[in-house]
Amino acid sequence: MSNREDRSRSPKKDARPTVLRMAGAKVLVTGGGSGIGRAIALSFAAEGADVVVCGRREDALKETASKAVPKAGKITILSFDQGSTEAAQKAVKDAHESLGCIDVLVNNAGTNVPKRTLESLSVEDWHGVIDTNLNGCFHICHSVLPLMRARRKGTVINISSIAGRRALPLSGAAYCASKFGMNALGDIINMEEAKYGIRCTTICPGEVETEILEKRPVPPTAEHRAKMIKPEDVAEMAVAVASLPQRCFVPMLTITGASTIDLAT
Numbered sequence: 267m268s269n270r271e272d273r274s275r276s277p278k279k280d281a282r283p284t285v286l287r288m289a290g291a292k293v294l295v296t297g298g299g300s301g302i303g304r305a306i307a308l309s310f311a312a313e314g315a316d317v318v319v320c321g322r323r324e325d326a327l328k329e330t331a332s333k334a335v336p337k338a339g340k341i342t343i344l345s346f347d348q349g350s351t352e353a354a355q356k357a358v359k360d361a362h363e364s365l366g367c368i369d370v371l372v373n374n375a376g377t378n379v380p381k382r383t384l385e386s387l388s389v390e391d392w393h394g395v396i397d398t399n400l401n402g403c404f405h406i407c408h409s410v411l412p413l414m415r416a417r418r419k420g421t422v423i424n425i426s427s428i429a430g431r432r433a434l435p436l437s438g439a440a441y442c443a444s445k446f447g448m449n450a451l452g453d454i455i456n457m458e459e460a461k462y463g464i465r466c467t468t469i470c471p472g473e474v475e476t477e478i479l480e481k482r483p484v485p486p487t488a489e490h491r492a493k494m495i496k497p498e499d500v501a502e503m504a505v506a507v508a509s510l511p512q513r514c515f516v517p518m519l520t521i522t523g524a525s526t527i528d529l530a531t
Contacts, residue, residue: 286313286314287313287505287509288314288315288339288370288505289313289314290314290316291316291369291370292369292370293307293316293317293365293368293372294318294320294361294365294370295310295317295319295374296348296372296374296375296406297320297321297348297373297374297375297425298321298374299319299321299330300330300476301474301477301478301497302374302425302471302497303319303321303330303375303425304326304329304330305501306372306497306500306501306504306505307319307341308335308341308501309504309505310370310504311340312338313338314338314339315369316341317340317341317342318342318343318360318361318364318365319344320346320348320357320361321345321346321348321375322346322347322348323345324343324345327345328343330343331343342364344364348375348398348402348406349398349402349405350405351405354402354409355405355409358406358409358410358413359409367413367417368410368420369419370420370422370423371406371407371410371414371420371422372423372425373423373448374425375398375399375402376398376399376425376478377394377398378438378440378481378482379391379440380481381483382437382438382440382483384439387438387440395438396440396443396444396447399444399445400443400445400447400448403451404451410422414462415462415464417463418462418463419462419464419512420462420463420464421464421466421467421508421512422455422466423466423467423468423508424451424468424469425469425471425500425504426448426471427441427445427470428472428520428522428529429442429445430442430447430449430468430470431449431470431520431530434529436482449468452467452518453466453468456515463512465514467507467515467516467517467518468518468519469503469518469519469521470518470521471500471520471521471522472495472520472522472523472527472530473522473523474495474497475491475494475495475496475497476497490525493523493525494523494525495521495522495523499521507519
């Protein structure tokens with residue numbers, strides 16, 4: 267048999283239809299202007315979901331939306347300050363009106379400060395980190411959960427940190443406290459909201475190569491960054507969890523690279 271005949275009988279690469287795991291889903295992602303949030307928004311959209319991505323920097327959100335894969339889900343931007351209760355309430359209202367419903371909420375917005383030891387941490391910086399990382403997460407959940415209860419289904423994904431599982435001086439007091447609080451909030455969502463068909467997964471990444479690394483007192487070297495996971499790795503976990511049947515609960519996941527494997531076990 268000739269090579270030509272072999273090729274004619276072999277299956278075409280595009281013979282099997284592509285299955286979009288999140289086709290038709292409506293997703294709200296906070297902190298989507300860069301890093302993990304951007305990767306999550308793009309991954310959900312690539313899998314067919316319509317996404318509202320929000321954060322403080324409108325220009326960064328526009329850049330996220332511009333990277334969406336054509337002919338998949340669409341990305342709409344919404345800028346607001348997550349630390350404000352009123353702004354969070356309005357953002358959820360606007361997102362809900364834009365999407366029609368919210369199937370998946372991804373709480374990703376987070377920050378840290380360079381001066382993070384107790385000796386150098388200011389009261390202002392403490393409140394700033396807690397307001398964004400923990401209070402902001404609660405504000406969004408507080409507005410989204412009633413919408414999910416009414417439909418008796420929904421998935422919440424909180425992007426936390428291994429610093430929410432064990433206190434790490436490298437992360438600092440404010441960041442660790444905010445992530446411990448986020449982890450506890452996720453547990454309570456599962457305990458109280460499961461009866462409404464709502465589930466929550468808390469994803470605790472180790473070091474991720476994102477721009478927040480520049481806020482460290484001493485930014486890591488290129489060699490150290492090469493050992494970290496990428497934002498796309500966390501995004502893949504988020505989509506995988508959300509695409510599971512609604513009966514499946516994955517309360518907590520840890521994902522890390524070699525740089526923090528000793529801290530994640």
